[in-house]
Amino acid sequence: MAPLGVPMRSALFLLGLFGIGAVGACSSSHDSTNPGPTVAAITITPAVPDTLFSIGQTLQLTAVAREASGVAVAGAGVGYETSAPSVVTISPDGLITAVGNGTATVTGSSGTIKASVPVVVRQKLAKAVVSPPSGGVAIGRTLALTATGQDARGNPITGLSRSFVSDNTAAARVDAAGVVTGVAIGTANVTATVSSSSDGARTATAAITVSNAPPATATVTLGATTFAPASTEIAVGGTVTWVNDSGVAHDVDFGTQAMHIPVFDSGQRSLAFATAGTFEYHCNIHAGMTGTVVVR
Numbered sequence: 440m441a442p443l444g445v446p447m448r449s450a451l452f453l454l455g456l457f458g459i460g461a462v463g464a465c466s467s468s469h470d471s472t473n474p475g476p477t478v479a480a481i482t483i484t485p486a487v488p489d490t491l492f493s494i495g496q497t498l499q500l501t502a503v504a505r506e507a508s509g510v511a512v513a514g515a516g517v518g519y520e521t522s523a524p525s526v527v528t529i530s531p532d533g534l535i536t537a538v539g540n541g542t543a544t545v546t547g548s549s550g551t552i553k554a555s556v557p558v559v560v561r562q563k564l565a566k567a568v569v570s571p572p573s574g575g576v577a578i579g580r581t582l583a584l585t586a587t588g589q590d591a592r593g594n595p596i597t598g599l600s601r602s603f604v605s606d607n608t609a610a611a612r613v614d615a616a617g618v619v620t621g622v623a624i625g626t627a628n629v630t631a632t633v634s635s636s637s638d639g640a641r642t643a644t645a646a647i648t649v650s651n652a653p654p655a656t657a658t659v660t661l662g663a664t665t666f667a668p669a670s671t672e673i674a675v676g677g678t679v680t681w682v683n684d685s686g687v688a689h690d691v692d693f694g695t696q697a698m699h700i701p702v703f704d705s706g707q708r709s710l711a712f713a714t715a716g717t718f719e720y721h722c723n724i725h726a727g728m729t730g731t732v733v734v735r
């Protein structure tokens with residue numbers, strides 16, 4: 440019983456559909472209440488849109504509802520929809536905007552009459568960008584470069600291959616991931632190449648300056664009204680020590696409670712610097728008594 444039941448029900452179901460369809464067709468063929476023109480087709484221009492090569496690129500579609508004779512039906516509204524909103528969006532008046540790589544079908548419809556066109560979005564490699572475009576690195580230290588391929592509207596493109604090369608490996612070398620290492624004092628141009636199998640290669644160059652690594656510790660001597668040297672440089676994580684043999688009381692104030700050495704008139708005081716940057720300080724007792732610590 441069971442194996443026969445399914446086909447039997449299907450046959451009845453199909454018969455039912457046919458019957459409804461026949462009734463529907465019959466009633467519409469006798470419909471004489473609408474004297475206006477009937478939309479028989481939609482035409483979309485351009486019929487085969489070009490590929491969109493960058494995210495944000497737009498393309499205006501025009502869909503026209505027509506009678507069977509080809510005459511445009513005045514006042515017939517045409518609606519638009521996209522099969523893939525992650526590839527293209529379409530505005531109510533037919534403006535396509537590229538959103539992501541892929542293929543979508545855009546459909547214009549008026550009532551039950553529809554027409555569709557395929558739309559392709561493929562970001563074309565327009566240029567390479569290397570970041571930072573210039574930089575300094577100390578001997579034995581590293582600086583990470585990143586290289587990005589962009590389309591004509593500056594949107595990054597994923598899935599591209601990259602390579603890096605230094606024109607002066609005696610000063611700075613670079614690995615496959617773009618990490619630059621300072622070798623000796625000097626300059627080097629590091630060129631990043633971004634490649635696409637479809638669009639070829641684009642390059643961008645970063646200018647690298649290699650300097651001596653700053654020391655881990657430095658000493659500043661307090662005079663009657665001076666810090667000497669006025670500017671001192673240390674490595675990240677290094678320590679600066681202020682030595683006061685001047686016989687004059689001073690403080691060392693970086694402008695925050697944590698970075699303030701209270702007034703002292705002899706001996707030495709130290710501060711550690713955990714982050715890179717340029718830090719200005721002053722003595723609150725002597726106007727114009729200022730100094731700078733550069734941490735790098």
Ligand SMILES: [Cu+2]
Nearest residue numbers: 689722724725
């Ligand atoms: Cu002072």
